[in-house]
Amino acid sequence: METSPLDTTDRQLLQALQQDARQTVAELATKVALSPSPCWRRVRQLEDAGVIEGYHARLSRKKLGYGVTGFVQLQMNNHTPEVVAAFEREVVALPQVLACHNLSGRYDYLIEAIAPDLEAFSLLVRSKIGSLPGVKEISTSFSLKEVKHAGSLPVA
Incomplete structure (x- = not known):
């Protein structure tokens, strides 16, 4: 992705994944107006290009005892x-x-x-x-x- 800029669909995918990375490809595809297969390919391209570095759970420091x-x-x-x-x-x-x-x-x-x-x-x-x-x-x-x-x- 370094050689080509992100288009509107890529940006929509990134925003949607940042809001909820646990959503299914079908749910994600609906949000960005794509069918599931092209949506999945776009996400894989973003991962392969290093734009998406990983998927993480945000944990509560307080609930884990880190005050x-x-x-x-x-x-x-x-x-x-x-x-x-x-x-x-x-x-x-x-x-x-x-x-x-x-x-x-x-x-x-x-x-x-x-x-x-x-x-x-x-x-x-x-x-x-x-x-x-x-x-x-x-x-x-x-x-x-x-x-x-x-x-x-x-x-x-």
Whole structure:
């Protein structure tokens, strides 16, 4: 799909799938005014092109016992390719880390992580994140309230 732009039907398919990825091909086809076979082919093309990366269930952090969401900003003391690769490999392996972004500006990385409570979050930051390769400085903030969680991307 990188070589050709998305047409109106592709965009409608993507929007419908973001709203409900569990709908049948027949239901999806009805929403985009296609018969099921061409609809299925279009979805497969979007998957093959990497536009659709996967299908996921959104779980409740609270119901699963994760009462704390925190953001950890890290400054690295070493930016060699080996240290950066080791850091990124180890941060990816931490199940409590939901996202990690390499940043421009004062901090090198921003990590979004979860824990059951403040004590567990503190332990995660001090014993795991703080000991990752190349970490020099850590600054932590906590989410007081989630105002928006974008469950879908704009495709219009």
